Amino acid sequence: MKRNYLHFTFEIDEAEIDLLQERCYFEGFKHIYFQHDTNNTWTVHVYVRKGEKIPAFLANRSLKFLEIENAQHWTKRWSDGLKPFDIIKGIKVIPLQKPRKIGSKKKIGIIPGLSFGTGLHETTKICAEFIGEYLKKNDSFLDIGTGTGILSVLAMKLGAGCALAVDNDENSLSKCRETASINNVDINITYSDFLSGVEKNKTYDFIVSNMIADPLLSYYKDVSEVMTEKSTFVISGILKSQQKKFMVKSTPYRIIKIKEKGEWIGFALKRK
Template identity: 35%
Template sequence: MKFKEIIFSLKEDEEKLVDTFYREEFFNFAIEEDEKGNKFLKVYLREGETLPDFLKNLDTLEERITSPGDWTVELEPFEITEGIIIDPTEKLKEYEYGKIVIKLSPGLAFGTGLHPTTRMSAYFLKKYLKENDKVLDVGTGTGILAIIAKKLGASLVIAVDVDDQAVEVAKENVEKNDVDVIVKNSDLLSKVDGVYDIVVSNILAEVLLKLLTEVNRVTHENSVLILSGVVERKEYMIKEKAYKEGWNTVERKQEREWVTLVMKRL
């Protein structure tokens, strides 16, 4: 499938823009930063799809026709959290480093593992996941967190995303890492069955609020929630909603304006 890639100079607030993308249910975008700190927005339009109105006032730098095979981002291997290496080069071997290595072909819009919300989610997965836990990753994107969970010893990992392209990218990364992770399309928990020891979700606050209304169905009294993608000014919303649904925040981590919360039953 071919896409039109449109690149914009990004000068407005990144958080507000991402909020707008999710509110408009437009997921085919990526935000990148060069070595000088300049930020760029990349938008991908399918054939016949038009540019969303809220983007029409941005300065266009470039347009081109592209395909999914062009979306791999050139990155060097990096440690997403202690003991876990993300390897976009796909050349590292675990036995050479004595650490978990995740081979990753980053896809458009769905993250490379460099974003603070992904790093903090990985940190808490490593801290709380016990061998043979059952893990549900809601809004999996590239599948990074699901793959990490499996390599940390989870007995069952289900990864879901509402976007078909995300599901495709996640399946490719699962195959690259030769792990047994079930990836499928689901609008939050609409197609999810079973009960899980850990539910991790790196989305946005507004989506997490909806997830919290459904999550009791797929968790038990000792389950752990790892909720990420929350900007600091919206943290109170998540905590209040979680408390109403029977959850209490037991730990938090913050990088820049982004917050990740760990929750357990009251």
């Protein structure tokens, strides 16, 4: 069944983009994309299903109604505007319109969706940079809250020996399978509510979790149970204002490096 959406637009200055993206991230609102008009001006496209209300955090904007549009049309227009970009030095993300095999270890193919995890958001880039710095050849890799699977694909293309990607959202798991297939990498993809589906008494060399602070705080201490003293644990999705919550003495970790991008922060951790 085709889903029709009401299409609204409004303009913002470039300085507002990061804050608005962050708000969308926290609110879980994905039906939005940003179109660059001039050096400092952007048009924001907002799509709301017929019968649903505009999110409260956008309702005070000067919204202009344009049309009623089918979802396939506007998601295609959004993805058409995306260009290849470097997720880390030497590896480029290639946005695709439809599946095709990307065998090169220097390229990651992905069919974009209206969500974070395509490599564009600061938190994804923070995690990717940590993977590029600390992942060793043949490491076992665990991706908790995998989303599109882009971080697991990156790890496999950098030489990880195996990867387990888990999520508690079936749409994310389906997207992760698609991304793995496009890039011709073998990833074990399974449903798991945080660590509930991860095999007990098994450890991983590299663990990553890119999600917002509140769910991360609820379980991240438990990750030490699937780590050895040599394992690396990377977390992001944390605002700078929230970092102290992850720096208390009672955690089972020591911080080996901190990265910042915009208002976001990420940690690379080792067991104490």
